[in-house]
Amino acid sequence: xxxxxxxxxxxxxxxxxxxxxxxxxxxxxxxxxxxxxxxxxxxxxxxxxxxxxxxxxxxxxxxxxxxxxxxxxxxxxxxxxxxxxxxxxxxxxxxxxxxxxxxxxxxxxxxxxxxxxxxxxxxxxxxxxxxxxxxxxxxxxxxxxxxxxxxxxxxxxxxxxxxxxxxxxxxxxxxxxxxxxxxxxxxxxxxxxxxxxxxxxxxxxxxxxxxxxxxxxxxxxxxxxxxxxxxxxxxxxxxxxxxxxxxxxxxxxxxxxxxxxxxxxxxxxxxxxxxxxxxxxxxxxxxx
Amino acid sequence: xxxxxxxxxxxxxxxxxxxxxxxxxxxxxxxxxxxxxxxxxxxxxxxxxxxxxxxxxxxxxxxxxxxxxxxxxxxxxxxxxxxxxxxxxxxxxxxxxxxxxxxxxxxxxxxxxxxxxxxxxxxxxxxxxxxxxxxxxxxxxxxxxxxxxxxxxxxxxxxxxxxxxxxxxxxxxxxxxxxxxxxxxxxxxxxxxxxxxxxxxxxxxxxxxxxxxxxxxxxxxxxxxxxxxxxxxxxxxxxxxxxxxxxxxxxxxxxxxxxxxxxxxxxxxxxxxxxxxx
Numbered sequence: 001x002x003x004x005x006x007x008x009x010x011x012x013x014x015x016x017x018x019x020x021x022x023x024x025x026x027x028x029x030x031x032x033x034x035x036x037x038x039x040x041x042x043x044x045x046x047x048x049x050x051x052x053x054x055x056x057x058x059x060x061x062x063x064x065x066x067x068x069x070x071x072x073x074x075x076x077x078x079x080x081x082x083x084x085x086x087x088x089x090x091x092x093x094x095x096x097x098x099x100x101x102x103x104x105x106x107x108x109x110x111x112x113x114x115x116x117x118x119x120x121x122x123x124x125x126x127x128x129x130x131x132x133x134x135x136x137x138x139x140x141x142x143x144x145x146x147x148x149x150x151x152x153x154x155x156x157x158x159x160x161x162x163x164x165x166x167x168x169x170x171x172x173x174x175x176x177x178x179x180x181x182x183x184x185x186x187x188x189x190x191x192x193x194x195x196x197x198x199x200x201x202x203x204x205x206x207x208x209x210x211x212x213x214x215x216x217x218x219x220x221x222x223x224x225x226x227x228x229x230x231x232x233x234x235x236x237x238x239x240x241x242x243x244x245x246x247x248x249x250x251x252x253x254x255x256x257x258x259x260x261x262x263x264x265x266x267x268x269x270x271x272x273x274x275x276x277x278x279x280x281x282x283x284x285x286x287x288x
Numbered sequence: 289x290x291x292x293x294x295x296x297x298x299x300x301x302x303x304x305x306x307x308x309x310x311x312x313x314x315x316x317x318x319x320x321x322x323x324x325x326x327x328x329x330x331x332x333x334x335x336x337x338x339x340x341x342x343x344x345x346x347x348x349x350x351x352x353x354x355x356x357x358x359x360x361x362x363x364x365x366x367x368x369x370x371x372x373x374x375x376x377x378x379x380x381x382x383x384x385x386x387x388x389x390x391x392x393x394x395x396x397x398x399x400x401x402x403x404x405x406x407x408x409x410x411x412x413x414x415x416x417x418x419x420x421x422x423x424x425x426x427x428x429x430x431x432x433x434x435x436x437x438x439x440x441x442x443x444x445x446x447x448x449x450x451x452x453x454x455x456x457x458x459x460x461x462x463x464x465x466x467x468x469x470x471x472x473x474x475x476x477x478x479x480x481x482x483x484x485x486x487x488x489x490x491x492x493x494x495x496x497x498x499x500x501x502x503x504x505x506x507x508x509x510x511x512x513x514x515x516x517x518x519x520x521x522x523x524x525x526x527x528x529x530x531x532x533x534x535x536x537x538x539x540x541x542x543x544x545x546x547x548x549x550x551x552x553x554x555x556x557x558x559x560x561x562x563x564x565x566x
Contacts, residue, residue: 010299010326011297012300038482038486040482040483059366096366099389138457139458141458142429170299171325171453173429173431173459177429194331194539195303198326198328198331257477259478
């Protein structure tokens with residue numbers, strides 16, 4: 001079983017639309033949405049949830065006002081300024097370090113496990129899917145990404161499927177780092193803009209750090225072909241395989257509005273033809 | 289006044305709105321790029337940079353001459369960032385949240401703090417516009433501490449515009465909390481709407497007034513507008529899809545540079561925000 005993770009650095013380059021198209025084209029795969037912070041793949045995949053689990057991770061301090069003598073030790077030790085003058089913990093600022101709980105002489109501070117999201121195992125018209133939803137303003141997105149990828153792998157192994165297709169998060173921080181370790185390959189979806197290039201360079205550096213074979217495709221290529229070619233040249237310099245160009249095609253948005261992949265919506269559209277070529281190159285590169 | 293510009297979904301046009309709003313305002317304004325994982329605003333503002341500062345966060349260092357291997361440091365650490373293994377103590381700096389618990393709990397005072405680099409903060413200007421951005425070190429997982437450091441540059445006497453990261457988890461909260469107004473930039477697509485709802489949930493939790501900018505307003509459907517109406521969220525600006533805007537953006541040009549007539553519209557956007565936030 002091999003996992004391919006699709007990332008972009010910059011948000012909104014078309015990662016999820018392209019993953020959805022791959023879902024139409026790939027056989028014997030499990031889908032995994034690792035963009036747990038703002039997951040969108042399910043809007044196209046329309047999963048039928050088979051299993052639903054709470055995601056528990058991290059803890060938050062709560063001061064028991066009846067036991068508290070207002071000695072102030074917790075306020076002195078808290079590095080997040082999360083405890084107010086009247087000894088109430090601000091749960092948004094609380095980092096979950098437990099220092100206040102440990103040092104409170106009155107044992108007046110509880111330290112409770114957080115439920116910070118849900119994760120699901122589902123069936124879709126394209127096969128099984130592992131996905132999740134992190135609660136608003138929650139932390140530990142990296143841990144949820146790690147968990148959902150592990151569940152995706154388990155599903156693939158249990159059903160004897162040889163590919164895990166993972167839609168990654170934007171950025172280069174904790175959830176992205178969590179989405180890369182152990183992947184067979186990474187596909188970066190970039191766009192031919194100054195931001196797209198800047199962000200692609202940073203995420204490529206991160207992928208190189210993990211020593212994962214990396215591929216690149218440039219979406220909306222015709223918006224600025226010069227910029228697109230520059231990005232491809234940069235990629236080649238960094239030993240990143242360039243596997244295709246996708247034109248700016250409103251069919252992607254139209255397909256999304258109908259809850260379809262571009263392959264389902266219009267398999268002869270320019271966008272779809274381009275994604276098919278990229279998929280073939282990807283399969284060759286992965287040797288699956 | 290602090291206006292934080294957020295979106296839920298990435299790539300909806302946060303940076304476009306933040307940079308055009310800041311430049312239209314002209315002087316007595318600062319733009320803080322808090323999308324520290326992928327900061328882009330400087331590509332459009334093209335500021336003259338004046339200062340670069342490396343930002344670190346404290347992490348433990350153990351003096352093994354003093355350590356008795358009692359294990360209390362590993363016990364208090366919630367992040368598995370320090371463990372006693374055999375005859376030694378291993379701190380894992382990348383996992384450390386800098387709470388100082390291990391140092392506090394060590395009975396032998398064997399733990400002191402050194403720094404882990406989070407990234408850099410760069411400060412500069414473009415005429416009367418002050419520009420500050422955080423840039424997370426590639427490989428660093430935690431962005432909120434760096435975002436908080438960028439926000440320390442907030443000047444209460446002038447308008448502060450914050451370019452927030454996408455999503456709705458801790459980095460976004462760190463970029464919105466304490467703002468007087470959150471401007472949500474969205475696109476009228478199912479993905480845009482879904483992530484907008486999450487962003488609105490975050491804004492409501494923080495009890496900050498908000499309004500919408502609908503970008504590429506003629507591509508997609510009318511569900512975002514319907515949602516805004518139902519939730520009573522004002523739509524303050526619509527930017528239709530215009531290939532000239534998209535191409536200008538691709539080259540690093542702002543809308544107000546490519547089409548100067550937009551400056552009045554961005555100033556109008558500011559005045560609408562001012563009225564609501566007052």
